[in-house]
Amino acid sequence: DVKVTQSSRYLVKRTGEKVFLECVQDMDHENMFWYRQDPGLGLRLIYFSYDVKMKEKGDIPEGYSVSREKKERFSLILESASTNQTSMYLCASSLLGRTYGYTFGSGTRLTVV
Amino acid sequence: DAKTTQPPSMDCAEGRAANLPCNHSTISGNEYVYWYRQIHSQGPQYIIHGLKNNETNEMASLIITEDRKSSTLILPHATLRDTAVYYCIVSPESYSGNTPLVFGKGTRLSVIA
Numbered sequence: 001d002v003k004v005t006q007s008s009r010y011l012v013k014r015t016g017e018k019v020f021l022e023c024v025q026d027m028d029h030e031n032m033f034w035y036r037q038d039p040g041l042g043l044r045l046i047y048f049s050y051d052v053k054m055k056e057k058g059d060i061p062e063g064y065s066v067s068r069e070k071k072e073r074f075s076l077i078l079e080s081a082s083t084n085q086t087s088m089y090l091c092a093s094s095l096l097g098r099t100y101g102y103t104f105g106s107g108t109r110l111t112v113v
Numbered sequence: 114d115a116k117t118t119q120p121p122s123m124d125c126a127e128g129r130a131a132n133l134p135c136n137h138s139t140i141s142g143n144e145y146v147y148w149y150r151q152i153h154s155q156g157p158q159y160i161i162h163g164l165k166n167n168e169t170n171e172m173a174s175l176i177i178t179e180d181r182k183s184s185t186l187i188l189p190h191a192t193l194r195d196t197a198v199y200y201c202i203v204s205p206e207s208y209s210g211n212t213p214l215v216f217g218k219g220t221r222l223s224v225i226a
Contacts, residue, residue: 004156033213042200043157043216058213090156102149102214104156 003027004105006091012111019078021108023091029103030096032074034058034066037088037107049074050096081112116140117201122221125195131188133220135201138182143205146177147214148186150197157200157216160186191224198222 007022023032033048035058045058047066055066063085067075074093078085091105118136125131137146147162161168161175163184168175174187188195200219204212 035216040218042218045213045215048213059215092156102157102159104158107154107156 004091004093004103006089006105006108008108009106010109010111012113013078013081015082015112017078017081017112019081019110019112021076021078021089021091021110023074023076023093023105024072025074025093025103026072027093027103028071029093030071031094032068033092033094033102034064034074034076035090035092036060037090043090046076081110083112086110086112116203116215117217119199119201119217119220121218122223124223124225125188125191127193127224127226128190131191131195131222131224133186133188133199133201133222134183135186136183137201137203140181140203141205144203145206146175146181146184147202147204148173148175149200149202149214149216150195151200151219152194152197160199162206191222193224193226196222196224 004025013019031050034046035043037043044060046064047058049055049068065077089108092102094102145162145164148160149157151157160172163175177184198219198221200216202214
C-alpha cells in the first residue's frame with residue numbers, strides 16, 4: 001500500500017521549543033504539502049514543495065519553515081512553538097501537476113503548552 | 114478563499130442515496146471540480162473529479178450542471194462508514210505548474226442507521 005507517514009500521531013511540546021514534524025512518502029511523488037486543521041476553520045495550507053530543495057509559501061506560513069532535502073521527506077519546523085500553533089497537522093503528497101491524486105498522512109496532533 | 118459553497122451538514126438514512134450539493138458559480142473554464150472526504154481522525158481521501166461530463170467510479174458519481182456552476186456528489190447506497198466531512202474543491206489541473214488544493218469547511222454527512 002502506498003503511504004504518507006507522519007512521524008508522530010500525538011505530540012506535546014512547551015512554548016518556545018523548536019519542533020520538527022516529519023513526513024515521508026514512498027510513492028516517488030514530486031509534490032508535498034503541509035496543512036493544519038482547526039475546528040471551524042477547515043484545512044489551511046502552510047507550505048508546499050514541488051521539488052527537492054524547493055518550497056513555496058501557502059496561506060499561513062508565519063511561524064513555520066520547511067525543509068526538503070530528499071524527495072521522499074518533507075519536514076515542517078516550528079522555530080519557537082506557541083500555544084496558537086496547537087493544531088492537527090496533515091502532510092500530503094501528489095504527482096507533479098496531478099491535483100486529484102493527493103494522498104494524506106494520518107496527521108499529527110500537536111499540543112503546545 | 115474557497116471558491117465553493119456547501120451546506121455545513123446533512124443527514125442520510127443508511128442504504129439510501131446521499132446527494133451532496135456544491136455551488137461554484139465563479140468556476141473558470143480550466144478548473145476541475147474535485148471531491149475529497151475526511152473520516153474522523155484521518156487525513157482527507159480523494160473521491161472523484163470532473164471537468165464537464167458526469168463521472169462515476171467505484172466510490173461515487175459526480176454530476177456537473179451544464180453551466181458548470183454547481184455539482185452534486187452522489188453516494189448511491191450510503192453506509193455508516195460514509196459518515197465524514199465531504200469537501201468540494203475547484204482547481205485547475207495543471208501539468209506545468211502547481212496549484213495546491215484549497216479546502217473549505219465542507220459538508221458533514223451523517224449516515225443514520
